[in-house]
Amino acid sequence: MSVIRLLVAVSALSAATLSHADVRQVTVRVENLAPSNGIAFAPLHVGFGNGSFDPFNLGQTASAPIISVAEGGAGGAWQSAFAATDPGAVRGTIGGLLLAGASASQTFLVNTDNHGIFSFGTMVVPSNDFFIGNDSGLRLFDQHGNLTVNSLTIKASGIWDAGSEVFDPSAAAFVGNNSLRTPQGSVVALNFAELAAFNGLTTAAGYVFSSNLSAATDVYRINFEVSAVPEPASAGLLLSGLLGVIGLRKFRGVKAD
Ligand SMILES: [Ca+2]
Numbered sequence: 633m634s635v636i637r638l639l640v641a642v643s644a645l646s647a648a649t650l651s652h653a654d655v656r657q658v659t660v661r662v663e664n665l666a667p668s669n670g671i672a673f674a675p676l677h678v679g680f681g682n683g684s685f686d687p688f689n690l691g692q693t694a695s696a697p698i699i700s701v702a703e704g705g706a707g708g709a710w711q712s713a714f715a716a717t718d719p720g721a722v723r724g725t726i727g728g729l730l731l732a733g734a735s736a737s738q739t740f741l742v743n744t745d746n747h748g749i750f751s752f753g754t755m756v757v758p759s760n761d762f763f764i765g766n767d768s769g770l771r772l773f774d775q776h777g778n779l780t781v782n783s784l785t786i787k788a789s790g791i792w793d794a795g796s797e798v799f800d801p802s803a804a805a806f807v808g809n810n811s812l813r814t815p816q817g818s819v820v821a822l823n824f825a826e827l828a829a830f831n832g833l834t835t836a837a838g839y840v841f842s843s844n845l846s847a848a849t850d851v852y853r854i855n856f857e858v859s860a861v862p863e864p865a866s867a868g869l870l871l872s873g874l875l876g877v878i879g880l881r882k883f884r885g886v887k888a889d
């Protein structure tokens with residue numbers, strides 16, 4: 633390879649590095665704010681997409697993706713439907729079972745230009761089919777790639793009932809046999825009052841449940857923190873390697889072909 637070709641390669645490398653200007657490192661931190669011995673949350677399913685994935689709507693029958701979140705928390709259909717609708721989305725699942733007072737976090741590389749819309753969902757336990765999630769995608773960045781939303785706090789009044797499984801403590805996750813279910817055939821609605829019907833039951837984590845919720849009780853927080861993407865170490869190494877080759881050829885008097 634000639635020195636000129638090497639220099640062209642170096643220029644291309646610089647251009648590739650510059651094209652990462654719209655990519656941000658986003659750390660998502662989640663926290664269960666509910667009263668102690670109250671509600672817990674399944675791992676949080678998240679995605680940064682283009683806004684095309686919309687798993688549920690208030691007043692409509694719950695889709696299979698949101699049922700997979702609301703009835704058991706596994707969210708497999710939520711993740712696969714997200715991937716099918718928006719193949720370029722960055723998706724993940726944060727934490728494990730999140731008891732009151734607990735937190736968890738995960739970092740994602742997000743292209744703020746075309747995948748800056750945040751979607752989330754997770755099951756509320758104990759319940760048959762309750763969840764938190766956003767009915768509409770949340771745009772996190774402005775046109776310059778700056779974060780415009782630092783945190784989201786969800787109140788008890790923002791807890792959804794998927795309307796897909798009949799209330800039955802013996803079939804409810806965290807207090808009963810989650811593999812049992814009776815279809816409800818209703819629609820997605822806001823509902824936190826039903827959670828009090830689980831009061832006094834012993835949970836899978838060993839505590840006696842007491843919901844202690846009013847509409848204004850904060851139950852969950854999602855924080856976003858952004859940092860610049862570090863220069864890829866591999867690109868730096870490649871660059872110094874190319875420059876090294878140029879130097880070595882000059883030192884050896886290798887003729888440029
Ligand atoms: Ca929706």
Ligand SMILES: [Ca+2]
Pocket residue numbers: 760761793794795796797798799816
């Ligand atoms: Ca229900």
